[in-house]
Amino acid sequence: MKIPKKEVVKFVIKSVLHRKTADSQEELVELVINELRNVDQDYSITGRRVREIALSIPEVKINVGVKKGGVPAKCPACGSVLKKTWDRNLRGRKVLRDVECTRCGYKGAAGKWLPRKYGFSFGK
Secondary structure (H helix, E strand, O other): OEOOOHHHHHHHHHHHHHHOOEOOHHHHHHHHHHHHHHHOOOEOOOHHHHHHHHHOOOOEEEEEEEEEOOOOOEOOOOOOEEEEEEEEOOOOOEEEEEEEEOOOOOEEEOOEEEEEEEEEEEOO
16 A cells, blocks of 8 residues: 555545546545546555645635534544634523634534534636
């Protein structure tokens, strides 16, 4: 098993997303691995690494679907700090309205905080 360099993976991600959008992280990983294995059959990469490298490419847009769950301490997509927006309810108590990552665009609101599915596309 060989691990490809980050620059190689970035190039492959850009290349596959120019041709096709990926409706899930699994689909993107499959597309990337197929391209990498055209060069060397021993290449292997995890979904988490592909997602993290894709997040570092400014032209790659990531759509994060969310599901119910607890509020994450850090961004579940990229690990960055989350910006929290608070409101006051009718009793004057502070309540968390939503969370947003300024790095990757992840958003959670109304009790739906955990990532369910990632979508990837290329474009500005």
